[in-house]
Amino acid sequence: MVTPTMSKARAFVLLQTLAACIAPALAADAATTPAIESAPVPPPPAWLAGVDAMYDGLRVPGLERRDFSGSGSGADGPEHWWQVATPLLGTGAGFRVEEIGRSAEGRPLRHVRWGKGKTPVLLWSQMHGDESTGSMALADLFRFLGEHPDHPVTQRLRASTTLHFMPMVNPDGAARFQRRNAQGIDLNRDARMLATPEARALKALFDRVQPAYGFNLHDQQPGYRVGDSARGTAIALLAPPSGPTNTVDPTRARAIEVAASIRIALEPYIAGHLARWDDTFNPRAFGDLTAQWGSSTILIEAGAIEGDPQKQQLRKLYFVGLLAALDSIASGSHVGVPHALYRELPENGDPWSDLRIDGGTLAIPGQPHARADLLLEFGDPLAWRGGSIKDIGDLKERPARRTVDARGLFIVPAMQRAPSTTAGAAEAPETPCRIEIDAPACFFLARDPQGRDRVWSPDDIDPATVPSHDAGR
Ligand SMILES: [Zn+2]
Numbered sequence: 001m002v003t004p005t006m007s008k009a010r011a012f013v014l015l016q017t018l019a020a021c022i023a024p025a026l027a028a029d030a031a032t033t034p035a036i037e038s039a040p041v042p043p044p045p046a047w048l049a050g051v052d053a054m055y056d057g058l059r060v061p062g063l064e065r066r067d068f069s070g071s072g073s074g075a076d077g078p079e080h081w082w083q084v085a086t087p088l089l090g091t092g093a094g095f096r097v098e099e100i101g102r103s104a105e106g107r108p109l110r111h112v113r114w115g116k117g118k119t120p121v122l123l124w125s126q127m128h129g130d131e132s133t134g135s136m137a138l139a140d141l142f143r144f145l146g147e148h149p150d151h152p153v154t155q156r157l158r159a160s161t162t163l164h165f166m167p168m169v170n171p172d173g174a175a176r177f178q179r180r181n182a183q184g185i186d187l188n189r190d191a192r193m194l195a196t197p198e199a200r201a202l203k204a205l206f207d208r209v210q211p212a213y214g215f216n217l218h219d220q221q222p223g224y225r226v227g228d229s230a231r232g233t234a235i236a237l238l239a240p241p242s243g244p245t246n247t248v249d250p251t252r253a254r255a256i257e258v259a260a261s262i263r264i265a266l267e268p269y270i271a272g273h274l275a276r277w278d279d280t281f282n283p284r285a286f287g288d289l290t291a292q293w294g295s296s297t298i299l300i301e302a303g304a305i306e307g308d309p310q311k312q313q314l315r316k317l318y319f320v321g322l323l324a325a326l327d328s329i330a331s332g333s334h335v336g337v338p339h340a341l342y343r344e345l346p347e348n349g350d351p352w353s354d355l356r357i358d359g360g361t362l363a364i365p366g367q368p369h370a371r372a373d374l375l376l377e378f379g380d381p382l383a384w385r386g387g388s389i390k391d392i393g394d395l396k397e398r399p400a401r402r403t404v405d406a407r408g409l410f411i412v413p414a415m416q417r418a419p420s421t422t423a424g425a426a427e428a429p430e431t432p433c434r435i436e437i438d439a440p441a442c443f444f445l446a447r448d449p450q451g452r453d454r455v456w457s458p459d460d461i462d463p464a465t466v467p468s469h470d471a472g473r
Contacts, residue, residue: 039340041267045324045333047153048265051144055316058147060084060139066132066310067177078107078171081132085139085167093146094158100166101201104182107171109201114145117160119329122211122295123322124166124202127187127218127286129173129180133302133311134217137318138167144323153327160330164209169198188218191286199286206290213258213329214295215322216287219311222304222381223354223401226275227346232306232401234270235317236348237262238277238299242291246279248339255296257334258325260341262300265324269317270305276345277301298325306401309382353390353400354381355458360406362392363449364413365432374411375400376441376458387441387458404445404456411435412451414442 051058062084069076075083089095094114101109125134145163148154157163168174172182180186181196190199206214224233239255241247248256263274277299282288291297300321302314328334355376362370373395379386381401391398413432433442444457 039338039344041271041341042264044265044268045327047151047327048320048324051153051320051323054148055140055319058140058144058319059312059316060088060136060143063136063139063315064310064312066136067130068132068174069177077175077177078168079175081135081139081168081174082108082110085142088139088142088146090146093142094149095142095146100205101197103170103172103198104196105172105175107175109166109169109171109198111205112142112165112167113162114142114165115158115162117158117162117330119161119213120164120209120211121161121213121215121326121329122164122166122206122209122290123215123217124169124286125217126167126174127169127198127202129170129175130177131179131217131219131302132174133219133314133318134300135167135174136311136315137322138165138217140315140319141322144319153323153330156330157326161326163326164205164211166202166205169202172198188286189282189284191289192284202286206293206295211290211295213255214287214290214297215325216290216297216299217318218299218301220277220301220303220348221351223351224275224303225349225352225399226273227349229272229346229349230399231272233275233301233303233348234273234305234314235262235266235321236275236277236299236301236303237342237345238279238287238301239342240285240288240291240297240299241279241281242288244281244283246281251294251296252291253339254334255291255298256339256342257337258296258328259298260337260339261328261334262298262321262325263341263345264337266317266321269320273303273305274345275303275348276342278347304382309380311382353398354378354384355387355402355404356395356398356400357404357406357411357445358396360409360411360445361449362435363410363446363451364435369410369449372411373398374435384458389435389437389439389441391437392435406445409445409447409455410449410451411443412446412449412454414444414457416442 068080089097096113098111099108100111170181185196187199190196194200226233237259239259287297287299305313353375357374362372372392375391375395376387377390415430416433417430418428441458445455447453
């Protein structure tokens with residue numbers, strides 16, 4: 001948890017103060033789990049406290065919703081993201097922007113270039129359309145580079161690297177906030193076949209740039225835990241192998257050092273909530289193949305911080321991690337960073353279910369009452385929207401991100417009316433929702449089996465809002 005050693009605490013009071021904003025959300029699920037054993041993590045780079053202090057002025061406004069909707073700008077999704085980012089990408093700030101292709105539905109695919117150094121770096125975001133944290137962090141990075149040209153980190157990056165970005169690789173998916181592209185293809189399983197225009201554009205850019213380093217920017221399921229602990233993964237990292245033998249050649253060694261540099265920067269914020277992604281070689285995935293094609297590749301996966309449904313806290317951490325990674329490349333500070341700092345990160349464990357409702361009593365009309373736990377998954381697990389029932393019965397051993405204590409309460413089906421199929425037809429009568437596997441979470445908890453004294457329902461945004469009640473009553 002966010003309890004660094006005393007010496008670190010003295011040196012990074014500011015970081016800790018800011019990290020403390022994030023800490024309470026993480027503390028709840030960490031309390032039950034012992035701290036992980038690991039090699040001592042060195043202090044973060046000296047510039048980080050200053051960048052942390054200036055971050056509120058770097059956070060680009062207009063990206064407060066992770067599907068980039070509802071902005072009032074007249075554009076949503078990928079068009080809105082580009083409307084926000086484009087003013088940051090002026091030639092005066094050192095940027096060059098070119099169109100490098102069109103998506104399956106004709107949306108522009110763009111290459112952003114910045115810097116004058118000899119080390120080419122390629123960063124691509126949102127090839128999964130509903131994984132937008134990297135795109136948010138890139139906007140903040142553009143602002144940092146453009147508005148702080150004299151910052152020592154900016155100067156190092158400009159002198160030593162040329163940064164190539166392909167933000168928003170999958171704009172059609174982003175427009176729907178879905179993983180796959182408009183053709184239904186997962187672009188990160190299309191690196192070998194290159195069947196999609198988006199994958200072909202990224203591959204052509206890669207071939208042109210020949211990046212020494214590649215950054216593959218994603219989000220992962222919020223249910224993932226760090227190893228076998230109860231701690232949710234906030235950020236997962238991977239330096240993918242370049243083939244099925246999973247060896248560490250010099251190219252991968254550099255990626256491991258850069259990934260470890262990200263850990264060093266993020267440790268004061270989210271110690272114990274950093275994990276490693278599974279390193280099984282995937283011959284269809286971009287990160288694995290860019291490693292095979294000769295780039296030191298780093299995968300960054302934003303997981304979840306409870307209470308951060310729009311990933312605005314994670315966005316900052318993602319920005320900090322990216323800046324630390326790029327600076328470690330530009331400054332050479334990654335050289336000699338112990339690989340153990342990467343290797344000792346636990347892998348992502350099995351994802352937990354979203355919500356378990358413990359010890360309620362099923363009160364289904366026409367059936368005998370029965371004690372039952374319920375396991376729910378949510379379509380939008382961070383906003384607790386779109387719940388459905390995944391299991392019913394004695395489920396005490398099934399882990400979940402949140403639990404609701406329903407002892408002494410009844411699980412009562414809500415009433416629903418079937419949609420009328422014919423215009424002008426009489427309204428169908430209301431019937432109780434079904435409580436069964438894969439059915440929508442269409443029920444509520446009540447103090448009485450008839451459901452008159454209603455206490456909580458899955459539509460209540462946060463299970464923490466379930467009122468305390470006397471379980472013995
Ligand atoms: Zn992804």
